[in-house]
Amino acid sequence: MKSLVRLLLALGWCGMAEGWPIAQAGRRIGLLGGSFDPPHAGHVHISLEALKRFQLDEVWWLVSPGNPLKARGPAPLATRLAKARQIMRHPRVQVTDLEARMGTRFTAATLDGLLRRYQGVDFVWLMGADNLASFHHWDRWREIFETVPIGVLARPGDRISARMSPAARRYRSAKLRSREAAALATSAAPAWCFVNVPMMPISSTALRAESAKFTKN
Numbered sequence: 001m002k003s004l005v006r007l008l009l010a011l012g013w014c015g016m017a018e019g020w021p022i023a024q025a026g027r028r029i030g031l032l033g034g035s036f037d038p039p040h041a042g043h044v045h046i047s048l049e050a051l052k053r054f055q056l057d058e059v060w061w062l063v064s065p066g067n068p069l070k071a072r073g074p075a076p077l078a079t080r081l082a083k084a085r086q087i088m089r090h091p092r093v094q095v096t097d098l099e100a101r102m103g104t105r106f107t108a109a110t111l112d113g114l115l116r117r118y119q120g121v122d123f124v125w126l127m128g129a130d131n132l133a134s135f136h137h138w139d140r141w142r143e144i145f146e147t148v149p150i151g152v153l154a155r156p157g158d159r160i161s162a163r164m165s166p167a168a169r170r171y172r173s174a175k176l177r178s179r180e181a182a183a184l185a186t187s188a189a190p191a192w193c194f195v196n197v198p199m200m201p202i203s204s205t206a207l208r209a210e211s212a213k214f215t216k217n
Helices: 002-010 041-053 077-087 098-102 107-117 129-133 141-145 159-163 166-170 178-186 204-216
Strands: 028-034 058-063 093-096 122-128 150-154 192-196
Touching: 028 041, 028 107, 028 178, 041 058, 041 077, 041 093, 041 122, 041 150, 058 077, 058 098, 077 093, 098 107, 107 122, 107 141, 122 129, 122 178, 129 150, 129 159, 141 166, 150 159, 159 192, 178 192
Parallel strands: 028 058, 028 122, 058 093, 122 150, 150 192
Antiparallel strands: none
16 A cells, blocks of 8 residues: 555655545646535536636635634535535536645635645636635735635626735736636746636525525425
């Protein structure tokens, strides 16, 4: 067994422990974090667009134990993971509980852990334009920008505030043009790309309210 592990590591494979995704050095992997409370078609749409626009090999959903910026806790992690795996069925998208496994709740710490474990993997942090607008409130947000490339997918109504955000202004010179999106994953950080895609305007709050309505009936 030890010889097999050494061989796989020599070939550039990472993430050998059970429950951890396996990723070979040089793979382009997008990371989509969030509470996924609940997961919905908008998350699926963002993931598939990211695979295509940024030429990614895979997208990993990082279903968080809890959102540090929200006072109200989400549904139990096991419930959200199960629902996410029901709705996201694609061979190149993996639903994970990696933040719970690493004991991290903030993106910067999560990236630190992933980069140590998956050496040589080209990670891209994925987010909607609404997150870029408030990104300067995130823990160690400048460090995040300077650690991995960032792919921003615009949603209706979020484009202007995102483009004028403190993060966008600070890293204006590191912005790739939308036609250069395919090169994002192999670009040295700081590097980010803003792409406009036809989005599905579905809010998690609206879906929770709709779900509660059917539960009561």
